[in-house]
Amino acid sequence: MMQTRQRTLTGWGRTAPTSARVLSAQTPEAIAEAVRTAGQRGILARGLGRAYGDAAQNAGGLVVDMTGLARIHSMDADRGVADVDAGVSLDTLMRAALPFGLWVPVLPGTRQVTVGGAIAADIHGKNHHVEGSFGNHVLSVDLVTADGEIRTITPDGPEAELFWATVGGMGLTGIVVRARVRLKPTETAYFVVDTERATDLDDLMARLSDHDDDYTYSVAWFDSVTTGPSMGRAVLTRGWAARREHLPRKLRRQPLRFDAPQLFTVPPVVPSGLLNRFTARAFNELWYRRAPTERRGEVQNITTFFHPLDMVGRWNRLYGPRGFLQYQFVVPFGAQDSFRRCVRAIAGSGQVSCLNVLKRFGDGNPAPLSFPIPGWTLAVDIPVGRGVAELCARLDELVLAAGGRVYLAKDSRVDAETLARMYPRIDEWRKVRAAADPQGVFTSDLARRLAL
Amino acid sequence: MIDAVGTPQSLLILGGTSEIGLAVAERFAATRPLRVVLAARPSQRVDEAAARLRGLGCEVSALAFDARAPLTHAEVVDKAFADGDIDVTLVAFGVLGDQERAWTDLDAALELAEVNYTAAVSVGVLVGAKLAAQGHGSLIALSSVAGERARRSNFVYGSTKAGMDAFYTGLTEALRPAGVHVAVVRPGFVRTRMTEGLKPAPLSVTPEQVAEVIVDAVRTRRELVWVPPPLRYVMSLLRHLPRAVFRRLPV
Numbered sequence: 001m002m003q004t005r006q007r008t009l010t011g012w013g014r015t016a017p018t019s020a021r022v023l024s025a026q027t028p029e030a031i032a033e034a035v036r037t038a039g040q041r042g043i044l045a046r047g048l049g050r051a052y053g054d055a056a057q058n059a060g061g062l063v064v065d066m067t068g069l070a071r072i073h074s075m076d077a078d079r080g081v082a083d084v085d086a087g088v089s090l091d092t093l094m095r096a097a098l099p100f101g102l103w104v105p106v107l108p109g110t111r112q113v114t115v116g117g118a119i120a121a122d123i124h125g126k127n128h129h130v131e132g133s134f135g136n137h138v139l140s141v142d143l144v145t146a147d148g149e150i151r152t153i154t155p156d157g158p159e160a161e162l163f164w165a166t167v168g169g170m171g172l173t174g175i176v177v178r179a180r181v182r183l184k185p186t187e188t189a190y191f192v193v194d195t196e197r198a199t200d201l202d203d204l205m206a207r208l209s210d211h212d213d214d215y216t217y218s219v220a221w222f223d224s225v226t227t228g229p230s231m232g233r234a235v236l237t238r239g240w241a242a243r244r245e246h247l248p249r250k251l252r253r254q255p256l257r258f259d260a261p262q263l264f265t266v267p268p269v270v271p272s273g274l275l276n277r278f279t280a281r282a283f284n285e286l287w288y289r290r291a292p293t294e295r296r297g298e299v300q301n302i303t304t305f306f307h308p309l310d311m312v313g314r315w316n317r318l319y320g321p322r323g324f325l326q327y328q329f330v331v332p333f334g335a336q337d338s339f340r341r342c343v344r345a346i347a348g349s350g351q352v353s354c355l356n357v358l359k360r361f362g363d364g365n366p367a368p369l370s371f372p373i374p375g376w377t378l379a380v381d382i383p384v385g386r387g388v389a390e391l392c393a394r395l396d397e398l399v400l401a402a403g404g405r406v407y408l409a410k411d412s413r414v415d416a417e418t419l420a421r422m423y424p425r426i427d428e429w430r431k432v433r434a435a436a437d438p439q440g441v442f443t444s445d446l447a448r449r450l451a452l
Numbered sequence: 453m454i455d456a457v458g459t460p461q462s463l464l465i466l467g468g469t470s471e472i473g474l475a476v477a478e479r480f481a482a483t484r485p486l487r488v489v490l491a492a493r494p495s496q497r498v499d500e501a502a503a504r505l506r507g508l509g510c511e512v513s514a515l516a517f518d519a520r521a522p523l524t525h526a527e528v529v530d531k532a533f534a535d536g537d538i539d540v541t542l543v544a545f546g547v548l549g550d551q552e553r554a555w556t557d558l559d560a561a562l563e564l565a566e567v568n569y570t571a572a573v574s575v576g577v578l579v580g581a582k583l584a585a586q587g588h589g590s591l592i593a594l595s596s597v598a599g600e601r602a603r604r605s606n607f608v609y610g611s612t613k614a615g616m617d618a619f620y621t622g623l624t625e626a627l628r629p630a631g632v633h634v635a636v637v638r639p640g641f642v643r644t645r646m647t648e649g650l651k652p653a654p655l656s657v658t659p660e661q662v663a664e665v666i667v668d669a670v671r672t673r674r675e676l677v678w679v680p681p682p683l684r685y686v687m688s689l690l691r692h693l694p695r696a697v698f699r700r701l702p703v
Binding site for chain 2: 006008013015016017018019020041053054058059060061322323325384388389392412413415445448449
């Protein structure tokens, strides 16, 4: 009999808790066995729980904690390929790859995601406009399918359809147990960064449109509470991987060295309303003012450039007991007006958001449920409270009308009909999934909510 | 599933003609139409309620449910959950009756006890098991401030509500590890069919006001609420009054 534990689970946003039996998996065979005996309410893989909503929950069913399946099988420095278990985090992978002069090609806003989760959500990072999303860099996947078999699938092999349905498929085609990921060579663990301020939304979008492709990495933080002429004022940070000669002498001795400071961890009990209109306004003001008007060629380390939030453990607790949601959407290029209306709706809503990210996406990939399409993407974190449902519904309308979509890894509240209209290739995905898993053995709270 | 902002996809009303229950359904439907199961004795009123909710875009089904026939409850609850998970369940049935008859006439007393207490416990056990198996959901029990301290004027009703209130308060704790949210709602005087002809007590409310508090309790996963909310403090005071004083109050 499998060793399971009843646990109440939520996503990173700490909303909508549900209960499931959790199995800590150590081997692919144990997972295959669990799939064959999953029972009525199905089975789902869970990684580090960084999806904001209900993607890694399976109420009343079985959830496989994948973090125990975390071996790095090999690292081929010449060909730049890592062969890893699905439960390996990008943090672990990055630390293991750096001494070989290799770099994880796609890193999201945190390194605390597993490789399996990165594939299931087809995550993206600051380099999407030139290097695409995580699925673009996966060479093969070992997938436990509904029949309890382990299949190796590749992006252009005989089961390419299943591969691309698995990329961005939110864990609903099977359980990824192992993957080969292409890494890229790097000389250092540092970045050369240009920082500049944009005085309003139009200035920001103009700056991003003009020079984005000169940079490998590009992202903007914008002020989401200020309305009026300065609405959308922002701080752009863009850069490249530093080469050895870019580094100051002190750093040159160990160019691939990496430390990840964690300053403190937020305690479990934080009062509701710590983040209110006043503190959020102050934070937004400070974050904007703190940045230099313009600074070129600064050398920054990984944490500063990529993952400032990783410096604070469990920062999601700051939003208080009712939790928060992240609204991330993309609208195609050409829909700038809709984009502006969305920003206006957010800034004028009176909702408070501090983590506001804006970026240009490049081309998408063949995965039907992959989020990125060429266009403008924006993400805001909003504590759950009065008016949030209405604001999000309003944004859904604007996004839909502009031919855009929301990101399933962040979503926790969109409805099935809206989602289907946002992802026009959803039936294509459903067909592949129905063929691979006719009984719907793989399921989640998200799948139930969205009738996937 | 109930989403991050507290919007459910399905609702079961036990006592499907309850004005409070229907007000809750309408309130949820205003955000997003949902699947509603009305469990009640078949009547024209059920049909009218179903038609009204369908008009709001809801998918409605009706189930024959008799609170006084506990042996049939398991079948009713099975049917209610047959079409998929139920996100929110309202235990909204109850009788008030003539309070002087209620303590002098055996049949009247037993009816109150059976409907308000026995049946509430019966569906609590059955629905609780379903919710624990699905690993999520909200179970809302309509109690009453009358159960907080029995008054001479309606102590039989009050005693049944006190019993069901205590049962659901305990169920709150028992079902929490299973991921299930249970809430006990204590309204004061609600102006409904049930209280027609009675003189409204101070702080009386409409079914819509009760519905607003219930919808909010689902959103916030609060476990004990009063309607109107200030009644909490009034009742806290009344509970602690000496009998000699309490007896003389004009309430």
